[in-house]
Amino acid sequence: xxxxxxxxxxxxxxxxxxxxxxxxxxxxxxxxxxxxxxxxxxxxxxxxxxxxxxxxxxxxxxxxxxxxxxxxxxxxxxxxxxxxxxxxxxxxxxxxxxxxxxxxxxxxxxxxxxxxxxxxxxxxxxxxxxxxxxxxxxxxxxxxxxxxxxxxxxxxxxxxxxxxxxxxxxxxxxxxxxxxxxxxxxxxxxxxxxxxxxxxxxxxxxxxxxxxxxxxxxxxxxxxxxxxxxxxxxxxxxxxxxxxxxxxxxxxxxxxxxxxxxxxxxxxxxxxxxxxxxxxxxxxxxxxxxxxxxxxxxxxxxxxxxxxxxxxxxxxxxxxxxxxxxxxxxxxxxxxxxxxxxxxxxxxxxxxxxxxxxxxxxxxxxxxxxxxx
Numbered sequence: 001x002x003x004x005x006x007x008x009x010x011x012x013x014x015x016x017x018x019x020x021x022x023x024x025x026x027x028x029x030x031x032x033x034x035x036x037x038x039x040x041x042x043x044x045x046x047x048x049x050x051x052x053x054x055x056x057x058x059x060x061x062x063x064x065x066x067x068x069x070x071x072x073x074x075x076x077x078x079x080x081x082x083x084x085x086x087x088x089x090x091x092x093x094x095x096x097x098x099x100x101x102x103x104x105x106x107x108x109x110x111x112x113x114x115x116x117x118x119x120x121x122x123x124x125x126x127x128x129x130x131x132x133x134x135x136x137x138x139x140x141x142x143x144x145x146x147x148x149x150x151x152x153x154x155x156x157x158x159x160x161x162x163x164x165x166x167x168x169x170x171x172x173x174x175x176x177x178x179x180x181x182x183x184x185x186x187x188x189x190x191x192x193x194x195x196x197x198x199x200x201x202x203x204x205x206x207x208x209x210x211x212x213x214x215x216x217x218x219x220x221x222x223x224x225x226x227x228x229x230x231x232x233x234x235x236x237x238x239x240x241x242x243x244x245x246x247x248x249x250x251x252x253x254x255x256x257x258x259x260x261x262x263x264x265x266x267x268x269x270x271x272x273x274x275x276x277x278x279x280x281x282x283x284x285x286x287x288x289x290x291x292x293x294x295x296x297x298x299x300x301x302x303x304x305x306x307x308x309x310x311x312x313x314x315x316x317x318x319x320x321x322x323x324x325x326x327x328x329x330x331x332x333x334x335x336x337x338x339x340x341x342x343x344x345x346x347x348x349x350x351x352x353x354x355x356x357x358x359x360x361x362x363x364x365x366x367x368x369x370x371x372x373x
Contacts, residue, residue: 140213285327
């Protein structure tokens with residue numbers, strides 16, 4: 001059996017479990033619908049999806065998750081059977097698997113899983129997009145409603161870490177201190193026009209498949225945005241501004257095409273995020289283009305900021321939560337990029353203890369907004 005046949009997942013053996021493994025699977029308690037007019041957002045988590053973490057989330061009352069990347073390539077973990085196993089494992093803890101990441105990560109192009117897509121290499125990018133389309137099909141057949149992804153060449157760009165409250169370490173970006181070394185990425189010089197061609201080509205190929213298999217696709221903004229016309233290391237970051245993201249959501253008209261709305265990254269695009277972010281939420285929220293929220297805070301703004309705990313930044317997070325309720329947002333609300341306490345192990349998003357703090361803070365804000373008339 002060749003690779004494509006194995007991964008197509010259309011066999012009779014898989015058809016029955018894929019059809020019967022519904023969202024109200026016996027291992028997951030049914031989530032009762034909330035009355036009209038209430039806050040419909042769901043507390044969620046991302047990436048940390050080992051059994052010990054899932055047990056902890058269950059104790060916290062978390063019922064929704066974006067799990068870890070199944071695999072960096074199209075293999076058996078991306079088959080319907082592989083995805084169903086992952087879903088069953090997560091749902092055995094009483095947690096819904098709402099989303100998975102595609103192997104289109106927020107890394108520099110030389111470490112990307114499918115570099116040909118953002119390099120614009122023909123015909124390699126078509127073969128890469130074919131793989132992504134098969135992942136979308138299999139995700140839909142496995143009953144997983146959403147996938148997140150990045151369209152990255154530079155990856156996440158930061159300068160020196162800074163010390164914050166209680167000597168917690170947080171990431172920062174100061175454009176004047178950023179070193180363009182080497183001066184170009186493996187992609188070479190990438191103009192705004194070149195970036196849009198590659199992004200548009202991808203979106204117009206994958207969204208029809210997403211519509212057919214009822215899988216929402218949500219892109220993460222470029223983190224951080226860079227000066228228009230200057231870029232960074234030869235790359236124009238077209239998804240690093242509010243105007244660029246407005247153009248992105250208009251590339252195709254589809255309820256399955258939207259944003260992984262990282263509120264921290266969106267704030268990094270603004271000169272005065274403490275006053276501007278609320279109308280940005282309204283713009284994309286009223287158009288139903290927010291498919292997931294990274295609920296994080298920063299101090300500073302465009303080209304000069306550092307990441308902080310959600311309760312200590314420039315954004316009034318309670319006010320932001322009220323705006324999500326105002327626009328009818330009904331999907332996951334999760335922590336992202338919190339500072340790290342010395343001795344608290346974690347990953348690029350922050351330490352484990354810090355994440356637990358952020359989860360509790362988000363839960364409290366959600367409960368507060370839910371209780372408001």
